[in-house]
Amino acid sequence: MHPTTLSPGQERLLLWTLAAVQFTHIVDFMVMMPLGPQLTTLFHLSDAQFGTLVSAYSLAAGASGLIASVMIDRFDRLRALLVLYAGFTLATLACGLAPTFGTLMAARIAAGVFGGVLGALVQTIVGDVIPFERRGQAMGVVMSAFSISTVAGVPLSLWLASRWGWHMPFFSIAAVSAVLWLAVWRTVPGMSGHLAGQAGQGPWQRLRAVVAEPNHWRAFGLSSLMVLGSFSIIPYITIFTTTNVGLRQDQVPWIYLAGGVATLFTARLWGRLADRWGKVLMFRLLSLVAVLPMLALTHLGPVPMGVLLLVTTGFFVFVSGRMVPGMALLTAASVAELRGGFMSVNSALQSATMGVAAWIGGVLVSRSPSGQVLGYERCGWLALATTLIMVWWVGRLRVHTGPMSVTAPAPR
Known part of the structure; x- marks a missing residue:
């Protein structure tokens, strides 16, 4: 392996971009739970049905993680991230557009499929790019996304829902994700070193x-x-x-x-x-x-x-x-x-x-x-x-x- 060619400034920008990606899919997952009262009333859901709606994301994320494990290392990390993040953005937009419980469930499953692999891929990129002796601080930056989503992301999403309805948090997350997709394209380096030696596998x-x-x-x-x-x-x-x-x-x-x-x-x-x-x-x-x-x-x-x-x-x-x-x-x-x-x-x-x-x-x-x-x-x-x-x-x-x-x- 050869050392990374990123400058300190490019490295910081990369980490904050990855943290922003984490932020969007964490908020997307977390916001479903406090939206429960609106969704159960609108779609006439039982507690069990709403619980299924919430757990669908995690179950889909787990299943997609297993499926992705057999193919994720076949692709350049940047290309994989762009494809997964585009899928997540479209799935989140579909959540906001969903007119029925069934379509919302399908959209949540799709969001989980892409969002679950996104989290693993972000951590993989940190492991690939950041030397081990500085990886603790890098992981601290990326994992601050959890804190920001708790402090700002979920409260802001709930405020949007109270003003313009339950659709608006998903529309907002999708819009932010679309902008971040462009930031990923511009700031994340190409990473194909892991493909060496995989021919024929x-x-x-x-x-x-x-x-x-x-x-x-x-x-x-x-x-x-x-x-x-x-x-x-x-x-x-x-x-x-x-x-x-x-x-x-x-x-x-x-x-x-x-x-x-x-x-x-x-x-x-x-x-x-x-x-x-x-x-x-x-x-x-x-x-x-x-x-x-x-x-x-x-x-x-x-x-x-x-x-x-x-x-x-x-x-x-x-x-x-x-x-x-x-x-x-x-x-x-x-x-x-x-x-x-x-x-x-x-x-x-x-x-x-x-x-x-x-x-x-x-x-x-x-x-x-x-x-x-x-x-x-x-x-x-x-x-x-x-x-x-x-x-x-x-x-x-x-x-x-x-x-x-x-x-x-x-x-x-």
Whole structure:
């Protein structure tokens, strides 16, 4: 592999462009949940039907990740990104144009098909372009998209929906994505170094190469552990805090606003520290500290609003914070020739683990006759157990530190 030919300025522009791509498909996924009241009334949906509508995106993303794993490494990264992002933009536009529940469901499935692979491809590009010693900070920039979508993207989308109807958030996301497609075309370099040595290899041979590598399975195990404990907690935060802690429904947005603002600043900090102190060490430290707010949150009783915000903000800062060095390590778990397929399989497995974790959380908790949530502390103990395993497991991962050769973007 040869070193990248991007200048520092081109590198920064690339990272913020990729973060913007992440922002659009994260907002597209997240905005469906708060639009529930409008959609269930408009289309006369049951709770089960709306739940299916929300989960369709994740299920489609997981399935497309598996399918993409057999072919994504056959294409230049830039061309793959342009095609996938164009498909995502059109699918999101179709969501806004959908006149019936059936057409909206089809559009959400299409958005999930493209959006799920987009996330894996963005992380693959970061792994290809950014040297390992600076990849923590780079991943912090890209993952700040999650914070920005929480702080600005979803609230703005809901404001648009309140003023002009539920269609408008999807029209807006599609319009922004169309502009960003042009930015991707102009700023993302061509990346074909991973194609070297692939002549004569069929798609199933590449998939076999991905799943036959023991280090990939160590990485898949780490990726699953990162979400298993936390996603048994996250889906039930609103229910638990409003029934057991005493939070009013109109105060719920403060939890996500405070958490989003805090992580917006800390994501890049964790990335810089990971590059300076070592990604494995930083991952272990953040994972162990994250146990404190996870246990505190799942054991809370009635407390003042300030105490609750302190706990939930700590939860978001450290639980999402460990993902920054964690994903930097995962992008280095595969050689460049297999990285796209590896990250696609990882994305699919991570989506499946999120669903399993949410189901486990639902099994662990129950309701009292008065409506109080019972057993939520069990989710905290599960998070502790998975964290302890994860802190040991990360030491078993082998990393590949060489960047892939790229071509600086020519004027287009």
